[in-house]
Amino acid sequence: MKNKQMKDALEEQAAFIDGYLDKYLAKKDNPQSVIYEAMRYSVFAGGKRLRPILMMNACKICGGDVNEVIPFACAMEMIHTYSLIHDDLPAMDNDDLRRGMPTSHIKFGEATAVLAGDALLNKAFEVVSEYSGDDTRRVMKAINMLAVSSGAEGMIGGQIVDMESEGREITLDMLRYLHLNKTGAIIRSACAIGALIGGGSDEQIKAVDEFAKNLGIAFQIQDDILDVTGDESELGKPVGSDAEEKKNTYVGLLGLDKSKELAEEYSDKAKEALALFGDKAEFLIELTDYLTTRRS
């Protein structure tokens, strides 16, 4: 698949998810309607829907029906978005712009931004618990995976470690731990939930999880590489901002060449993990190549 074809495929899948996000986050005509404006503003600020797309494809390769993961795919995107809103707050990263647009607290004020993040997190658990089908036990397990991966032993845990290590050098092990949690945990649960709801066997779920774990690391290393080698207009943010903010990065710890090697290594591991799916894994394998060689 050429880059252009992959881009089109990703855009198509993102549009599919966007239709459901639009319904789930329909603005209510009530006294608190500004909260819906704020939730929608950040959710529809140009996200690529990577986590929902991973989830849908993990579901598909296990033989599942993509429609069954829609609530989880949307919930995942709401959780990802809430984490960005709170990350951008003055007390956290203090970012005024994201993808070239004013961040939530710049647009709506800090109090509304805090609450819009909170409301998206609540909404995520609301949509996944609306389930009325027969496989309640499996869905309950998926809700639990969602909560664990977003919480103190997942994404939030990684954010804490990231904050605590800013401005001081950490070991490669700690950097890996940080990213396995901060960005890796929900990439992993996106894939594992897709496989679980898709009816995957234990072996298939394990394989998908191994794929996601390695993809998450490769993705993060590429992120760090782009911060040094990327093009500002393609990235939508200044190049070199990690170093300026004294963030710990793979490039900072290992240098550019070794980082590129490592990204390829993890990317290969991710693809190998999908071997048991044969041809069915084609899209996820090409997506891995696309993501770990991306320019923005």
Place this chain on the structure above:
Amino acid sequence: MKNKQMKDALEEQAAFIDGYLDKYLAKKDNPQSVIYEAMRYSVFAGGKRLRPILMMNACKICGGDVNEVIPFACAMEMIHTYSLIHDDLPAMDNDDLRRGMPTSHIKFGEATAVLAGDALLNKAFEVVSEYSGDDTRRVMKAINMLAVSSGAEGMIGGQIVDMESEGREITLDMLRYLHLNKTGAIIRSACAIGALIGGGSDEQIKAVDEFAKNLGIAFQIQDDILDVTGDESELGKPVGSDAEEKKNTYVGLLGLDKSKELAEEYSDKAKEALALFGDKAEFLIELTDYLTTRRS
């Protein structure tokens, strides 16, 4: 039941819940352990566990086993606590003290306070989705009620209306709407979830919900009354702070006498709603009297 007896009963029930909260929030020995410190600090800062107690007793009068609502009772308290942490933030109410102790952002810094609130909200959904019993469908419905009541159509909706109406006078209808959402929604869902998990019939669940709706309003009016007539040392906060912060209150809109009448009216309605439970409702009826005539 005398006040002293009621106080002892409430303390005993609170201690029962605290034991479980302590287990659910056990500090982990890992690089992000400060998040557990921050979560525990606010959860164990002297809360009275009113919502869990209401839930347990709503379960009991429907003939249910209190042990079955423990995860939900703890989740409810985590959600209540997260909302207080975020409410206290500089961008929101900017409170340095709560119950005489430094608030989370004063103690741990603003970034950790934001994340501790987020982590408690995640943890709430984690503990309720750990369920492995047979009544998965009922538990799923309860998770949904929890999410809805805490979200944009519940507590967060009320917080938004509260923020937007600060500094300008609102109608009594809007004040009621505000409180029905801000404090009322989770008091209601605490009771309704207790009745639901307790195996209550539709009629019983409806009665418990009607009780909770009226109790919530009576409780809020009493809160407003105490802000004017209360004793600073008993309240743990300055008297008259509502008026100073230009908050809309029942006392501000209706005066003290009319507010007292109204509190009694809603308190009566709450107690009447429990008629179908006969003697079994004794504790909840006495609790209603206790809460709506409380001094702090």
